[in-house]
Amino acid sequence: xxxxxxxxxxxxGKVTGVQPYGAFxxxxxxxxxxxxxxxxxxxFVKDINDHIKVGDEVNVKILSIDEAKNKYSLSxxxxxxxxxxxxxxxxxxxxxxxxxxxxxQGFNTLKDxxxxxxxxxxxxx
Numbered sequence: 001x002x003x004x005x006x007x008x009x010x011x012x013g014k015v016t017g018v019q020p021y022g023a024f025x026x027x028x029x030x031x032x033x034x035x036x037x038x039x040x041x042x043x044f045v046k047d048i049n050d051h052i053k054v055g056d057e058v059n060v061k062i063l064s065i066d067e068a069k070n071k072y073s074l075s076x077x078x079x080x081x082x083x084x085x086x087x088x089x090x091x092x093x094x095x096x097x098x099x100x101x102x103x104x105q106g107f108n109t110l111k112d113x114x115x116x117x118x119x120x121x122x123x124x125x
Contacts, residue, residue: 004028005027005031005062005072006062006065007062007063007065008061008062009061009062010060010061010062010078011059011060011062012057012059012060013025013027013033013057013058013060014026014055014056014057014058015052015053015054015056015057015058016032017054018049018053018054019048020037020048021037022034022035022037022039023035023040023048025058025060027060027072031072032072033062033071033072033073033074034072034073034074035052035058035060035074035076036075038077039063039075039076039077039078040052040076040077041076041077042077042080042082052076058076060074060075060076060079061075061076061078061079062074063075063078
């Protein structure tokens with residue numbers, strides 16, 4: 001195992017292979033690691049080929065090193081700034097709440113409502 005790499009280290013590597021589950025990145029002539037599909041970029045990745053291809057030079061962060069299995073877990077996403085989250089749209093509308101009066105209103109026909117409105121306005125005597 002190479003002593004020159006440590007967890008948390010950020011360095012540049014070259015993509016040597018792309019699979020549906022992730023991309024293999026060479027850190028040097030002897031060491032290669034895997035960038036899982038979830039670590040390619042921020043957000044959902046449907047097709048890894050839309051984001052990366054063999055031969056690309058990429059910045060990666062070493063997430064973990066398994067000395068026993070000689071495996072490096074890498075992340076491209078960890079080297080990029082997360083996109084700004086949009087503030088929830090409130091539109092300054094008051095939240096509607098239930099009142100017993102609403103239950104009484106129900107779905108009336110226009111004829112029924114017209115009679116009710118005329119009574120309320122005092123014109124139907």
